[in-house]
Amino acid sequence: MKNVLILGATSDMARAIAKKHAAEGWGLTLAARDPEALDPIASDIRIRSTVDIQTVPFDAKDFANHQNLYDSLDVKPDVVIACFGYMGDQDQARSDLGEIERTIAVNFTGMATMLSVVAADFERRGSGAIAAISSVAGDRGRQSNYVYGSAKAGLTAYLSGLRNRLAKKGVHVMTVKPGFARTKMTENLELPAALTASPEQIADAVFNGLEKKKNVVYTLWPWRYIMLIIRHIPEFIFKKMKM
Amino acid sequence: MRKIADWGNYPVIEADVSGFDTADQLRRELEPPGEVIAFGNGRSYGDASLQKRMLLTRRFNKFLSFNEETGELCCQAGVLLSEILDVFVPRGWFLPVTPGTKQITIGGAIAADVHGKNHHVDGSFGQHVVSMDVMRNEGSIITCSPTENADFFKITVGGMGLSGIILSAAFKLRRIETAYIREETRRASNLDEIMDSFEASTDWTYSVAWIDCLAKGDAMGRSIMTRGEHATAGDLVNQARQSAPLKLKKGLKLDVPITLPNFALNPLSMKAFNVLYYNKTRPGTHQRVVDYNGFFYPLDAIDNWNRIYGKRGFTQYQFVIPKEAGRDGMRAILKRITDSGLGSFLAVLKLFGEQESFMSFPMAGYTLALDFPISVKAMELFKVLDAMVADYGGRLYLAKDSRMNAEMFEKTYPNADEFRQAIAMLNEGETKFASLQSKRIGITS
Numbered sequence: 001m002k003n004v005l006i007l008g009a010t011s012d013m014a015r016a017i018a019k020k021h022a023a024e025g026w027g028l029t030l031a032a033r034d035p036e037a038l039d040p041i042a043s044d045i046r047i048r049s050t051v052d053i054q055t056v057p058f059d060a061k062d063f064a065n066h067q068n069l070y071d072s073l074d075v076k077p078d079v080v081i082a083c084f085g086y087m088g089d090q091d092q093a094r095s096d097l098g099e100i101e102r103t104i105a106v107n108f109t110g111m112a113t114m115l116s117v118v119a120a121d122f123e124r125r126g127s128g129a130i131a132a133i134s135s136v137a138g139d140r141g142r143q144s145n146y147v148y149g150s151a152k153a154g155l156t157a158y159l160s161g162l163r164n165r166l167a168k169k170g171v172h173v174m175t176v177k178p179g180f181a182r183t184k185m186t187e188n189l190e191l192p193a194a195l196t197a198s199p200e201q202i203a204d205a206v207f208n209g210l211e212k213k214k215n216v217v218y219t220l221w222p223w224r225y226i227m228l229i230i231r232h233i234p235e236f237i238f239k240k241m242k243m
Numbered sequence: 244m245r246k247i248a249d250w251g252n253y254p255v256i257e258a259d260v261s262g263f264d265t266a267d268q269l270r271r272e273l274e275p276p277g278e279v280i281a282f283g284n285g286r287s288y289g290d291a292s293l294q295k296r297m298l299l300t301r302r303f304n305k306f307l308s309f310n311e312e313t314g315e316l317c318c319q320a321g322v323l324l325s326e327i328l329d330v331f332v333p334r335g336w337f338l339p340v341t342p343g344t345k346q347i348t349i350g351g352a353i354a355a356d357v358h359g360k361n362h363h364v365d366g367s368f369g370q371h372v373v374s375m376d377v378m379r380n381e382g383s384i385i386t387c388s389p390t391e392n393a394d395f396f397k398i399t400v401g402g403m404g405l406s407g408i409i410l411s412a413a414f415k416l417r418r419i420e421t422a423y424i425r426e427e428t429r430r431a432s433n434l435d436e437i438m439d440s441f442e443a444s445t446d447w448t449y450s451v452a453w454i455d456c457l458a459k460g461d462a463m464g465r466s467i468m469t470r471g472e473h474a475t476a477g478d479l480v481n482q483a484r485q486s487a488p489l490k491l492k493k494g495l496k497l498d499v500p501i502t503l504p505n506f507a508l509n510p511l512s513m514k515a516f517n518v519l520y521y522n523k524t525r526p527g528t529h530q531r532v533v534d535y536n537g538f539f540y541p542l543d544a545i546d547n548w549n550r551i552y553g554k555r556g557f558t559q560y561q562f563v564i565p566k567e568a569g570r571d572g573m574r575a576i577l578k579r580i581t582d583s584g585l586g587s588f589l590a591v592l593k594l595f596g597e598q599e600s601f602m603s604f605p606m607a608g609y610t611l612a613l614d615f616p617i618s619v620k621a622m623e624l625f626k627v628l629d630a631m632v633a634d635y636g637g638r639l640y641l642a643k644d645s646r647m648n649a650e651m652f653e654k655t656y657p658n659a660d661e662f663r664q665a666i667a668m669l670n671e672g673e674t675k676f677a678s679l680q681s682k683r684i685g686i687t688s
Contacts, residue, residue, distance in 0.1 A: 188261060190245040
């Protein structure tokens with residue numbers, strides 16, 4: 001049975017990704033900070049499927065422990081999907097050093113350290129695939145969420161470099177940019193239906209993207225073009241826009 | 244705040260919505276004063292799950308236990324019927340009762356006490372609930388069943404979410420050999436014929452009829468009767484099906500990507516549809532084996548089909564009248580509908596079996612459900628129909644309703660008063676659970 005390690009397994013998106021892989025017959029290793037939130041998620045999937053499921057504690061900000069965590073896994077994964085992230089309060093993040101540090105630590109540094117550990121093993125084995133949830137917010141810094149956006153921009157650049165390094169070694173790296181997602185963070189917001197993906201749609205896009213070895217996945221296709229346009233607005237105009 | 248509506252897109256309201264992953268989170272959501280109502284997957288048609296503060300149950304959707312021997316499944320209330328089918332049909336289990344869509348939550352199935360094509364044999368969904376946990380207004384969790392806290396159970400099944408928020412439920416799935424249904428269809432050329440056909444169909448597990456609500460005169464009530472049984476392995480002739488009797492290929496999924504203009508459905512297009520649909524089935528009896536999706540959920544294959552009714556939205560008028568009033572009553576009501584020319588193409592007729600429950604819709608008798616685009620004329624027609632339904636001793640289905648008045652509810656639900664008092668008692672003076680519907684029909688103030 002092939003195994004997927006899902007990092008940050010308690011989010012709506014991660015749960016949908018886990019269910020999708022279980023339904024397709026993959027064994028799961030679910031990693032998250034809060035075991036109390038993770039256990040019911042694992043037992044739910046155990047009833048839904050017959051695949052092997054392990055849970056492990058994982059803290060994205062505990063960088064020094066990432067190597068130990070990976071070494072301690074009973075089953076080494078064939079695929080790693082990093083879903084963790086932290087979207088703080090941007091107004092707070094403008095001036096609150098703790099909030100800036102946390103946003104960057106979870107969204108960038110934690111990703112970079114953990115995926116470096118994974119990459120080393122996959123490179124040695126000469127196989128494997130890594131997917132990480134980045135964001136369209138990283139495509140261009142905008143006043144509404146540039147701290148989060150810049151951490152995600154860093155992640156996107158990191159993944160692009162990692163992909164470049166590992167492509168020759170038989171290891172695939174995929175960047176996922178979901179756009180608007182219908183999750184607990186957005187349930188009370190009015191979002192345009194055509195641009196808003198459900199966790200299940202994102203899970204399908206991630207699973208299918210990995211099967212087809214896609215490099216960069218926008219879970220809903222209009223986003224690719226929206227961001228293309230946003231990236232190409234000249235800076236002297238862009239800086240005056242409200243975005 | 245966001246705009247939200249149920250399936251009929253009428254009414255559309257602005258509401259504050261929030262979901263929850265754990266009972267503790269829900270308890271915190273209930274703490275602030277003010278009324279709330281649970282909202283599942285938004286497939287009731289009217290305003291039964293609408294309110295200025297709504298608690299979304301969809302995220303609360305974990306499976307809690309399953310007994311491979313007895314088929315008893317316990318899951319949280321936000322689980323969709325479709326999720327249960329996806330997981331358990333391949334293992335040889337099916338829902339005990341299912342309505343015409345699988346896109347509803349377990350909480351909604353119990354709160355509206357939904358029925359299906361097997362009502363005359365297996366009753367409504369609530370009758371298959373072994374036990375459930377419900378969170379009350381002050382945050383306590385009450386476990387109830389037909390024997391434990393039976394009074395609370397009684398007002399929660401069919402109670403439209405007014406006694407509390409259903410957290411989880413245990414119910415028994417039924418064994419199946421295949422994912423297919425042995426289906427028989429036949430045409431009935433008028434109302435008498437279709438009613439004879441229903442009365443001769445009581446030994447079939449599933450029976451339902453599509454009825455042409457635009458046909459007049461001698462052809463009034465012309466319909467297509469569909470009956471079905473779960474197919475056994477021996478019923479499958481196709482080799483691919485035989486080798487994997489419980490597995491279905493992914494079906495074609497269609498979508499109505501935008502809300503159509505209001506004029507898309509007009510008397511002409513509806514008439515054309517009905518004539519074509521009726522004539523699609525040739526005279527005589529036809530047998531075939533179809534997968535369960537085709538038999539139970541034909542409309543689920545089209546995402547957002549409610550958009551065909553345009554921005555104005557629509558309502559489904561579903562009533563039941565007692566069997567004694569049956570033929571004459573149904574003829575009179577149907578005549579009124581066909582004369583109006585307002586009915587659309589989705590009209591369904593069914594004969595219910597006996598039902599003993601406190602607030603549920605079904606009763607031994609005939610039920611007819613049909614969609615109407617929202618219009619002033621339709622609203623006038625409903626008032627006339629309401630009076631007729633009430634006179635025949637029938638009632639309307641709360642899960643579909645968006646417009647009946649308190650007087651109609653009072654007259655037609657025999658336990659209305661007792662229910663109101665029970666809910667008031669639970670609230671201890673401060674109403675916690677209320678919907679636009681519960682206020683409109685006077686269950687809550």
